């Protein structure tokens with residue numbers, strides 16, 4: 309096991325992700341090594357809970373050791389240097405259950421808007437008279453909306469479980485910028501506080517029911533600085549303002565499992581999309597393309613993110629996915645997910661929108 313960690317840290321060093329220089333001494337006993345890693349971890353992430361509390365220390369140290377085991381297992385599947393690499397992150401001292409409850413939505417699958425309709429929304433709807441090959445051949449090899457200056461900076465949702473609002477707001481901002489050429493931050497807090505239709509602020513919600521509510525109620529979305537983020541659910545303060553936008557009624561929410569070419573087409577010809585995902589194994593994600601260990605079944609969906617592009621010329625063709633866990637996560641806040649097999653459930657619920 310020690311050998312595998314050494315490999316992980318070696319790779320880390322090589323790709324420049326390792327800014328904490330842990331000297332791995334192979335002559336040490338594994339328990340001491342683990343404890344040293346844990347102490348480095350506590351320092352690096354300013355975890356203060358352990359200073360005076362032995363119970364807390366023991367609990368988190370055990371979780372941390374469990375994470376080391378999981379990291380080892382996840383890294384077993386790496387086939388190339390481009391494959392996802394897992395290692396120690398700021399979340400590595402949490403148990404899977406704690407991570408799920410603090411950063412994800414354990415019961416999101418119950419609320420998935422499309423779950424009931426997914427038999428209807430089937431792949432036949434697309435590819436009408438178009439072979440898969442022809443469709444893909446017509447698309448650019450590479451799309452990245454970040455290059456067009458229509459993507460705002462990566463946000464950090466902290467422990468507010470409003471991924472559904474973060475991913476939707478990011479898409480609103482992008483579509484507004486594509487339409488007007490102006491990049492504005494819109495209020496996520498307004499969505500957190502006010503969205504009805506089954507949504508419950510930092511306790512959870514769903515992108516599609518949010519869009520439905522925005523359109524049905526003709527909601528004005530205000531700028532971020534007029535209704536700033538506080539990371540908790542407050543009383544709704546809907547207000548008019550000079551700079552407001554509305555969502556066009558023709559938004560879409562599609563089940564595109566088996567039709568990921570359609571996602572590529574949306575990304576190439578329309579703009580970024582918001583998607584529901586399973587992010588459980590992102591707890592220890594450092595970078596690279598996720599190709600394995602990310603179950604896409606609807607029962608595993610627990611998070612929502614935005615896809616801002618794709619790269620089909622890469623050795624492992626992948627989506628470029630923007631998360632809402634700050635710029636520290638993955639590649640400056642982004643991660644890569646392989647195209648084509650509903651990895652992490654990316655095709656389960658895909659939302660597009662236009663702004664008025």
Ligand SMILES: *[C@@H]1O[C@H](CO)[C@@H](O)[C@H](O)[C@H]1NC(C)=O
Pocket residue numbers: 352353354
């Ligand atoms: C840890 O705390 C120090 C001093 O308070 C601060 O400079 C540093 O940015 C913090 N690091 C993290 C990862 O929060």
Ligand SMILES: *[C@@H]1O[C@H](CO)[C@@H](O)[C@H](O)[C@H]1NC(C)=O
Pocket residue numbers: 360361362363364
């Ligand atoms: C230490 O942490 C445990 C578990 O979170 C808590 O119940 C206990 O009150 C803490 N003890 C002190 C001295 O803070």
Ligand SMILES: *[C@@H]1O[C@H](CO)[C@@H](O)[C@H](O)[C@H]1NC(C)=O
Pocket residue numbers: 322387388389
């Ligand atoms: C991975 O990267 C390392 C260091 O850059 C290189 O030595 C090795 O050959 C690469 N392996 C593959 C499979 O590309």
Ligand SMILES: *[C@@H]1O[C@H](CO)[C@@H](O)[C@H](O)[C@H]1NC(C)=O
Pocket residue numbers: 556557558662663664
């Ligand atoms: C949706 O409606 C808006 C406003 O009428 C329009 O600009 C846009 O092109 C439409 N989008 C699609 C995908 O049809």
Ligand SMILES: *[C@@H]1O[C@H](CO)[C@@H](O)[C@H](O)[C@H]1NC(C)=O
Pocket residue numbers: 450619620621622623
């Ligand atoms: C696509 O990925 C490949 C391999 O990672 C990389 O070399 C290339 O620069 C990427 N394309 C673009 C346009 O970023």
